[in-house]
Amino acid sequence: MKGLVYMLIVLLCFSKLEAQNNTLFQEGNTLYNEGKYAEAIDKYMAVLETGRHSSELYYNLGNAHYKLNNVAPSIYYFEKALLLKPEDDDIENNLSYANNMTIDAIDYVPEVGFSRLIKNVTNTFSFDNWAKMTVVLAFAYVILVLLYYFSYASAKKRIAFISSIVCLVSLCIALALAFNKYEIDKKDNPAIVFAQESQVKAEPNLRSEESFRLHEGTKVQVLDTVKNWKKIRLLDGKTGWISSEDIKILKEF
Template sequence: MKRIVLLLCFLISSLAFSQSEEAFQRGNSLYNEGKFQEAIDTYLSIINNGEESAEVYFNLGNAYYKLSQIAPSILYYEKALKLDPGDADIKNNLQFANNSKIDVIEVLPEGIVSRTTNSLINTFTFDGWAWTSVILILLFVASVLLYFVSYTSLKKRLFFTTAILGLVLSISSVLFAYKQYNLVQNEKYAVIFSEESEVKSAPNLRSEVSFELHKGTKVKILDKVNNWNKIKLADGKIGWIPTEDLREI
């Protein structure tokens, strides 16, 4: 009975994957024909069915950009980058879209150590670092075994060094995987979707306006109170904005 259930689950998942792949190819064809809105609808149907990938989000960003809809193009480029942080094409197209938005936010300078570490962490996704750690652990185990079966001092030194290096890099990969996971799960970002949004000093309409933001600007969400979001910009500015004015990445 269990085998039948497992077989049915496999067949259903295979069918769903086949349908998603077919929809993805259909969306690509529509995009190449210049039917960008139809391509968007097709890509969104894949997401609405519970499937997501960096490729689908990337193509969505491209289609919205072709329609000069900057805010949704940035949103989906950011979603794609979240799934594949090392992809150069996503970063490049995101930069083009960011150049089209109204707000110019000066990013606070980042220390060289922090910048280098963050760049290294974003080389792979959480899964990528996890698999890297597994491979390095296997390298460590293999090197230890070869160390004990080797007879010459040269080979022993080589395998001992490789084992130590594999262990250190494996531990580093685990730490990077944890950091990447923490960034994805705990740090929330959003994109402004309102044409013009007033950022308040407190989460209510009676408070003073601290500054204004426009479509396409990326913000970090620090807190939520009812239908208000406390946000922070890349330049350090903080304020409150209605939830309806933004879309979470």
């Protein structure tokens, strides 16, 4: 009985919090439509501070910061919205507009050859989808093996045998791609530079030689962490160490 009462109290509190968040979100939208972008940001941030995360919330935050010409925050929130809702046209379009405000012009150096082909195939599906495909193929393989053993007609046995081999090969490929996708996602740790200008060092200390400089809004990949320094890589392959205070990790929610 006490457990049921506790559950009802939790549900009531959750419903009340959700109602408050919806009210704040709508108030933020109203302020945004009135051109009061800073006030709208305050409302959206109040929702965010309750632990609610959604692509719509991050998208609206990105739009409000874009209207105020806040380069890094607009890109940061558009990128977070895209993480929660990949391949959304509106988010991608607005992100491209925000990226046009950045100073750093970094040329992307694409992968070539067999590694590029494998990466493109791997990124066709998410890790979850590859895992689901693996389970389906494993189940199909078991069924085909059973059909092979319990079929009496030679033609059916031949078809079941060939199909099981094809299924087994497909299963191995899907499993390998699933693990590869897991490793790619694990290593993918993007961040946005928030400092107006940041020195990127050759080593993780202030006395080290400066390798290059980055400006707000630039997207980087975080490779390693040493105390209050992050090792980063740019799209053109350059690497260096930047102060942890100068960037914000995108996948931290």
